[in-house]
Amino acid sequence: MIRKIFKNKKHNPDSKIGKILDKYHIPREYFSINRKSISKGILVGLFWGFIPMPMQMLAVILTTPFVRFNVPIAISMVWLSNPITMPPMYYMEYLTGNLLLGRPGIEHIQMTLDWFEKHIGDIFIPLYVGTAFYSIVVSYLIYLIINWLWIRSVKIEKHHKERIRREKKLKTGNKNS
Numbered sequence: 001m002i003r004k005i006f007k008n009k010k011h012n013p014d015s016k017i018g019k020i021l022d023k024y025h026i027p028r029e030y031f032s033i034n035r036k037s038i039s040k041g042i043l044v045g046l047f048w049g050f051i052p053m054p055m056q057m058l059a060v061i062l063t064t065p066f067v068r069f070n071v072p073i074a075i076s077m078v079w080l081s082n083p084i085t086m087p088p089m090y091y092m093e094y095l096t097g098n099l100l101l102g103r104p105g106i107e108h109i110q111m112t113l114d115w116f117e118k119h120i121g122d123i124f125i126p127l128y129v130g131t132a133f134y135s136i137v138v139s140y141l142i143y144l145i146i147n148w149l150w151i152r153s154v155k156i157e158k159h160h161k162e163r164i165r166r167e168k169k170l171k172t173g174n175k176n177s
Contacts, residue, residue, distance in 0.1 A: 030064060030071040035150040040069035043143035045077025050134040052090050052127065056081065087111075094123060097130030 021028055029037065044067060048059045056078045064071060081089055091109075098105035106122055109115070116123070 027068070029068045032070060035147060037068070037070040038073055039143050039146040039150065040067060041071065041073030042077055042146055043139050044069050045074035046080070046139040046142055047135045048074075049078040049081040050089070050093070050139065051131055052086070052093075090127060093130035093134055094127045095130065096133055097126030097128065100129050100133060101126055 017031070020026070021031070044060060044063050048056045048063070051059075053059070057075050060071065060074045060078055063069075063074075095105065103126060105126065106119060
């Protein structure tokens with residue numbers, strides 16, 4: 001599981017990263033690998049990633065004093081909105097905003113600056129209503145799913161270890177008989 005990969009990476013204070021964190025007084029919580037830190041990092045990264053705005057990574061960094069999370073994970077989640085994924089993402093947000101507002105939306109969309117300048121008033125409100133839905137609701141749902149998957153993974157691993165321990169105990173018990 002992915003949890004095992006993250007958990008096997010221990011932060012050594014003598015490592016290069018440890019020295020940089022100490023030198024610049026960066027809290028280690030921003031790089032910690034546990035359920036809460038990872039899931040919060042995904043939540044924050046997706047929250048900012050869904051919002052059509054420049055400098056989303058800076059928004060993630062500015063969030064760090066208020067919420068403790070894994071910053072590299074959050075920044076990687078922001079990268080999900082990139083020049084290739086932005087047009088379908090924002091179109092989906094626009095359609096969702098129209099659906100939530102009960103509006104029909106614009107029929108013939110053209111991918112030109114001139115067309116966007118003429119229709120920005122018709123696009124802006126539905127786009128940001130849809131953005132709010134995805135940034136708040138969908139990001140939080142994904143946060144809950146990640147938490148659930150992590151907890152489930154721990155329970156499965158614990159159950160597996162207990163089963164192996166019982167099997168070993170039975171084998172050693174049969175040998176002693």
